[in-house]
Amino acid sequence: MTISRKLFIAAVVAGMGSAAMAQEQVIKIGHIGPVSGPQAHFGKDNENGVRMAIEDLNAKGMEIGGKKVKFQLVAEDDAADPKQGTAASQKLCDDKVAGAATFLNSGVAIPSSKVFHDCGIPMITGAATNPELTKPGWNTTYRVIANDNALGAALADYVAKVAKLKTVAVVDDRTAYGQGLASVFKKEAEKQGVKVVASEFTNDKATDFMAILTSIKAKKPDAIFYGGMYGQAGPMLRQMAQLGMNEAKLLGGDGICVPELAKVAAGAKPLENVVCADGGASLGKMPGGSEWKKRYDAKFPGQFQVYSPYFYDATMLLADAMKRANSWDPKVYIPFLQKADYAGVTSRIQFEANGEMKNPSYTLSQFINGTKTPMDLK
Template identity: 90%
Template sequence: MKMSRKLLIAAAVAGMGSAVMAQEQIVKIGHIGPVSGPQAHFGKDDENGVRMAIEDLNAKGMEIAGKKVKFQLVAEDDAADPKQGTAASQKLCDDKVAGAVTFVNSGVAIPSSKVFHDCGIPMITGAATNPELTKPGWDTTYRVIANDNALGAALANYTAHVLKLKNVAIIDDRTAYGQGLASVYKKDAEKLGVKVVASEFTNDKATDFMAILTSIKAKKPEAIFYGGMYGQAGPMLRQMAQLGMNDVKLFGGDGICVLELAKVAAGAKTLENVVCADGGASIAKMPGGIEWKKRYDAKYPGQFQVYSPYFYDGVMLLADAMKRANSWDPKVYIPFLQKADYQGVTSRIQFEKNGEMKNPTYTLSKFVNGDKVAIDLK
């Protein structure tokens, strides 16, 4: 049967289209975070950062090994639970993601890092801060934010040298994150001459702290350090106000250093006594922070928490390493990731041999009229 000239041209064009499609390489990037449960604000914010980076990469277009690359997000929920997190990690391995930018909670990240190591896939976290994460020194584990050693030391220094407080109490939530951060703070504060008058613990689901706070109040601390998340710190602030602990500071790490704390504290006057530490610079002091945040807010209004720019940079780091290696195969590009020298939204990122950032920064903040405000330490 003879084909008309138009049909022949159409068939040729269709064939060219198929050839172009065949040349397009799908490269999967994984994200795991608590997108359900009490920490969902963090998980969704982080996933937004990953999604935004993937959209930006795909809009620019990238060729690796002669093929046009299309990045694709593979997202899983860990509900801040280690068992769910390790299962999700294995799922990403089975799905053959090229890399993962992932985890809010150190208690999830630490066991999950072994899963990624065993399947040879690099994972970058922009939020899990326990130093134990990078202790094995695996070439698959990276962190783009200051760890708890830096945050705990910064808060201890602020306690002793800036506020000149003498007596503090400590509460932790018994998670890898909360207990680890509280331990670092206690060690550094005591080195600086601060007396720890009470050490108490709770759990990461608790909302009633009256018994613990009543016991602590009797010991007359000038501040309480809480190792845990905002979901517990909010009720704690309300109950401190109920007990008349209006002059007692509440210190904490990045787990409480979010705008959501003001909502959960529900107007408690004690919110003004919070001093908290984030790994990294404030948005205003990040090299690309202000412009990036404008774009983020336009895409995801009202969803910003704290970590999303680090997760954005994590994806860009993976893509940069792939580009320099001319391969999306982890075995080929991991050595290029180790030698990263990348100017991101958050900072210039380079890694130590164990996957920690070189020269990480931190920010101390307070709350003024419900807004989180960076403290000028100069």
């Protein structure tokens, strides 16, 4: 074979390769979360869930609309700040993501949901739990975890019916998440005859709770409910110990219900009395939880917190809707997302008309020897 013929064949093969590359359609999936700052443990874990789903989707070699597709993660940091979050949301719109599995914080998710609505891109959260998020009923907003109405009511039920406590104090961090959850808990607890002896508030950057706790201690509540995150609950537990409040329970939602709480509490005795609520089943009771967790730990050793399996499912839901619609165009696949019936790692996922999950579950947990452990209350 002549050199010129060899060059010709090589050129043809290269051209075929280029044509094949040109046929591959890149579909961008967005994630926004606090990957810097005190809540970065959560944000990185959530982003890992999206990243793992995208790797699994690409390994399958999906085709949509007659084209081989490659999913690509577009990740932004919101630092748990609403302004930064809305700016990041607009950036994802400008980047023309096809959908987003996104948001840890309700205070970021609520204003950002309007940005996504206005640009017609669906967002699914696996962590933001304030019920206000879905109140507008937009077809671009979805949640794959129980909201604060379910979590607050579950904790109130525990206080009144299981622990049979008579009095509680309520503290919140004034965020959309913390204040919303505390409000639901307070309302449901009072409905069941539990007396709220104090209502206090702090902020989501605070570390000194001595004045609040001293005031609460004088009223001798059986428990303190804290609406906020583990970064504040940890110091609060240490200061409860300093004040000799070792018998009072500390109750809270998913924001404190993380393994990291034990580290931040630094061995404080009141950690033994924490009871917290997560949206969803415990990993061992999720349809695919245990096997998924093994794969996650192999990819991201020591990074698991709480929500990554929900963000994994959120990403898979977007891809599933695109596949069924045979399109990655949001206008085309959103109706298919609304009618989802997806067997996920976390649960079987279907949506109500407003984007809330049908039949969401929850788990109450405690800390035994410093390890977060699901409670069996059946």
